[in-house]
Amino acid sequence: MNKAMFRLTMTAALAALPVAAATAEGWYPYPVQVWQPAFDMDSPRRDADYTPLEKASQAWDICVSFPHMKDAYWLGVDYGVTEEAKRLGVRMQVVEAGGYTELNKQISQIEDCVAAGADAVIIGAISLDGLNNVVEEVRSRDIPVIDVINGISSPALTAKSLVSFGEMGAKTGDYLAGLHPAGSDPVKVAWFPGPAGAGWVEAGNAGFAEAIQGSAIELVETKYGDTGKEVQAKLVEDTIAANPDLDYIVGTAVTAEAAVPILRAQGLTDQIKVAAYYFTPGVYQGIRRGQILGAPTDSTAVQGRIAVDQAVRALEGEDLLKHVGPALFVVTGENVEGFDPTSTLAPDGFKPVFQVE
Missing domain, CATH: 3.40.50.2300 (Response regulator)
Structure with a gap:
């Protein structure tokens, strides 16, 4: 994307902030962009409104792997994935590696999740390329793998829920x-x-x-x-x-x-x-x-919610958008009063959730 296009998207983003509230019951439909072909950030995109499934057909076991939960950004993602798991009626285990230096620990945690019987894996990746082998290993067992937030370069992924x-x-x-x-x-x-x-x-x-x-x-x-x-x-x-x-x-x-x-x-x-x-x-x-x-803002909590829905859709053979991310919006002092933070931030007082039964 060239500078003129960046300036155009900046102007549009300043003019239109998201107004949808990301509550457990009513966060959708949510404005997103869909990459086609998938898994190439330079692919053309189309605008869409994302609507998830109402409920999962069964209580699937979903494993979610994060780099860490040391800051409020990943707390927002944790809020998104765990609340969507509750809404859809699936079980979830969340693991975090402790920081961006802990690639081997993240790989080991993912392997442990799969060994424990995870039906699908959602990964917030520590490394763009460093998880490719474990992704391919998990996919070889016909277990869906969803790339959320950070980006993984493996073509073996099932879907991506992230922005540029x-x-x-x-x-x-x-x-x-x-x-x-x-x-x-x-x-x-x-x-x-x-x-x-x-x-x-x-x-x-x-x-x-x-x-x-x-x-x-x-x-x-x-x-x-x-x-x-x-x-x-x-x-x-x-x-x-x-x-x-x-x-x-x-x-x-x-x-x-x-x-x-x-x-x-x-x-x-x-x-x-x-x-x-x-x-x-x-x-x-x-x-x-x-x-x-x-x-x-990249609507962090909504990215997490979409990743959970993608995992369930993959498990149930439902229609699946393979590469999707919330529309980007810029928040400044000039427009902050019109911004609804619930698509992005965990509520005040929210504590990390590692298990949804």
């Missing part, structure tokens, strides 16, 4: 480029895309880099790291110390959340602005308070 993180990164980059177009005063930006090697990070990084080309933005630092808050806070602190004339901190939602109190403590809130390229409760709160400029 390239576009997520590009929407944030394009927003900043619009504030600082070519010919305006240059600004210095530090960019924190997330853990190196993760598919969503590589895509987001490429999208952001392309979107700021030709603008007045100077990218002075690119810092990769796990999305734990302590890791991101250390990266932010080191970057600020090395770049006293920095204008922006931009990156993961955890980066943005960590940056706000650091900037406040150092008296730099007015000098250094913050933006993210995906959405969490902390980012939502920061936008509402004027501490974070904005972020696109």
Whole structure:
């Protein structure tokens, strides 16, 4: 997608925020995009409204594997998958590997799920390519495998429920480029895309880099790291110390959340602005308070819900959209009051759920 198209989609996203409430009973129909052919993020897309099954025909056992649940982003996905499991009437086990350095643990957890009798597996992948062997092994047993959120490169997948993180990164980059177009005063930006090697990070990084080309933005630092808050806070602190004339901190939602109190403590809130390229409760709160400029939302909870429905459809031989993701929307201080967060965020007080019986 070229920069002109990014700018067009940015304008459309700013104008139209999702209004559907993702409650257990009535989250659908939900506006999505469908990739055709499937499994190629560069494929043409069509708009559609996604409507899941009313109920599963039996209480299938579904295993869900996450990279971690250390931040509110994955808590939102957990909310989505477990609530949809309850709505459809299926059993679910959720496992989490503990972080983006734990690829072998994620593989082992998936293998254990299958050995324990899982009928289908949903994977939020630690690595774009590193899970391909286990995906093929699971699929060889005729067990559906759904790729949710992060991206897996294996062609053996049953379906994908995810968005283009390239576009997520590009929407944030394009927003900043619009504030600082070519010919305006240059600004210095530090960019924190997330853990190196993760598919969503590589895509987001490429999208952001392309979107700021030709603008007045100077990218002075690119810092990769796990999305734990302590890791991101250390990266932010080191970057600020090395770049006293920095204008922006931009990156993961955890980066943005960590940056706000650091900037406040150092008296730099007015000098250094913050933006993210995906959405969490902390980012939502920061936008509402004027501490974070904005972020696109990928309707995290809905991605999880769709993945569960795809798994059940595959098990029951129902019609299946093989590659689908919620339409992207950008939330800023200008439109945040019109945004309904229930498609994206777990409710206040929600605790991680690891088992649905």
